[in-house]
Amino acid sequence: NNPEDAAAGSRKVPFSRELYIEREDFMEEPPKKFFRLSPGKEVRLRWAYFVKCTDVVKDASGNITEIRCTYDPATKGGDAPDGRKVKATLHWVSAKHAVQAEVRMYDHLFVSEDPDNVADPSLDWKSNLNPGSLHVINNAMLEPSLSKSRPGDRFQFERMGYFCVDADTAIERLVFNRTVTLKDQWAKEKIKG
Numbered sequence: 001n002n003p004e005d006a007a008a009g010s011r012k013v014p015f016s017r018e019l020y021i022e023r024e025d026f027m028e029e030p031p032k033k034f035f036r037l038s039p040g041k042e043v044r045l046r047w048a049y050f051v052k053c054t055d056v057v058k059d060a061s062g063n064i065t066e067i068r069c070t071y072d073p074a075t076k077g078g079d080a081p082d083g084r085k086v087k088a089t090l091h092w093v094s095a096k097h098a099v100q101a102e103v104r105m106y107d108h109l110f111v112s113e114d115p116d117n118v119a120d121p122s123l124d125w126k127s128n129l130n131p132g133s134l135h136v137i138n139n140a141m142l143e144p145s146l147s148k149s150r151p152g153d154r155f156q157f158e159r160m161g162y163f164c165v166d167a168d169t170a171i172e173r174l175v176f177n178r179t180v181t182l183k184d185q186w187a188k189e190k191i192k193g
């Protein structure tokens with residue numbers, strides 16, 4: 001559950017023939033510094049195997065619907081016995097075992113760190129409200145161990161932030177709220193000047 005704390009216990013994560021990955025983790029025609037999955041490239045699946053993209057399947061509109069890969073069974077656990085290295089590790093979930101959830105991605109309520117800092121003196125703090133402060137993902141696919149989550153339970157979703165199970169959660173409908181992001185937007189803004 002936490003590689004830095006053995007006392008946090010462990011859980012089984014099922015692996016299957018069909019997996020889901022983040023959309024951002026694949027590009028059909030990647031730029032030079034893109035190290036995630038793309039045709040002909042090999043990546044590590046976190047705690048699983050090395051996979052290599054061999055084909056891309058598209059629908060009639062040209063949208064990617066499936067990425068076909070091969071996996072190297074000798075790389076179970078994420079290391080290659082022949083010493084070859086990959087530059088990216090992807091997070092994934094077994095399609096067969098995934099549980100569906102609503103994930104509420106909260107961001108800063110204001111577009112400026114100081115809500116009263118408005119460019120036009122005739123405007124008030126409301127003009128600084130962030131229209132993108134909430135993004136709802138209705139069909140997020142999560143690992144099955146989260147199906148037993150109860151309101152108030154807390155988790156880290158790797159690369160996404162920290163989440164709390166919302167009181168709106170019911171047995172047939174999981175709801176997670178992001179409480180803390182992993183990136184500090186205001187720190188980035190201060191560095192920019």
